Amino acid sequence: MISMPNAATYVLPALSIGLAALVILGPGAQRMATGVRVWGAPVAGSEALALRIEGVRRLYGADDPAALPELEVSAASAGAPLERWIGSTGKDGIGEALLRAKGGLKAPVVVRIARGGETLVEQELPLLPPLPAAETSALPGAAHTSALPGAADGELRLRVTAARGALAAPFPEPVRVAVETENGAPVPGARVEASAVGADLEGQGSGPVQLAADARGAAELTIKPLAHAVELTLRATRPGSAPPGPPGSRGASGTWEGRLPVIPGAIWLDPAGLAAGRPQLRLTxxxxxxxxxxxxxxxHGRLLGAVVPLAADGAGFFSGTLALPDGPSPGAAGWAVVASDPYEQGAGTVAWPLSPAAGPALPRRVALLADGVPAAEARERGRASQARRAGLLVLGAAGVAQMMLLALRSRTARRRLEAHLAAASGGEGEDGTDGAPLSREDRGRLLATVRAEPLVSVLALAALVGLSFAAVAALATFR
Known part of the structure; x- marks a missing residue:
């Protein structure tokens, strides 16, 4: 029969190492850290806090979008709580939260996003100052009223502007032409001849197309880009004068040559949808x-955000619609920034005006306001580290217990051997016969040898056991 200490000596190492491995490779393994990022462009005094919530799963520095259900977004403006928003992020990891601020946003604005009672991020958001009504910008893809750059020649000056600031191929857009004299006076009834490379003019091909300016010297041309690089050539003459000459000639005429702002990869906003009884965004x-x-x-900053699904239509494009809510009307809102990426940083991002009366103010693109992913990583590392410490504690305790069991077995074996030698050296043999007794000196040397050798073996074996457990603990730290 095997005694309990002997059985524990063989079973304990296997059980402890197996349990430690389960803990270290199970709860102690690094898992995906789930966090959120907050994007937006909040403006002081705005009555809406429109936030773009991005759900992120990160593992070893690699990020994946996370569909997070039942997110609760709450905020406070100057200590006053705003309306809560409860929703989720889609498969792309993006969700749009809208919190009303009836008294206007005032610093400090603190936002908190929680899920299942766990706070994912809680941080103060920076507020931007309102944009002046007359502020303009030359940011590519932004709608503005600045004249397009081009090479001009002749007595008459032509000022060319894109009616909505940008063009998207292959969709029609109006381009406005103003004919003026050298001192800036308009030329009523001026005749304009237009031709283009890479575009269709007025549905009649690449030109030339004849236009007549109105009493203010203004004319409008519908251009459908067929390429991303479109070159437009305009030649203007006074009413009743001879037809325009070659580009280098002078007289009562003028020429303009330049490239149109066609944005590659832009998603087009159909202006016909904004003129309907219930305005909606028709995106193609x-x-x-x-x-x-x-x-x-x-x-007043970003008033609303949305993710519009696009699906194939009968024309070979991908289209989607978004009904504008009763909150911000097209005239009050002014602009719609349309992008194919949630960060609005792609080259195809365009800001389309929502009404002809929209001023030239440029809406700011969304910026990163708060990032809760590093904190989520820290929480995940803390959880895994705590589990691995528990596994290492099991290994350490098992190592100590194993060495104590070995020492106990060695002590028991030595006592039995000493008793056997003492009986044998006293003259009594194993078969009950009398043997020759040993002298006291010989008996002392024999017992000393018996006592020394097992002790050295036990210490060496205990050291090997401790080294084995230490090696397993060291390997467990490489995670």
Missing amino acids: SPAPKPRAYVSIGGA
């Missing part, structure tokens, strides 16, 4: 895109 992408990210805003 010439390339296959699953969704469009929209930010609606104006001088």
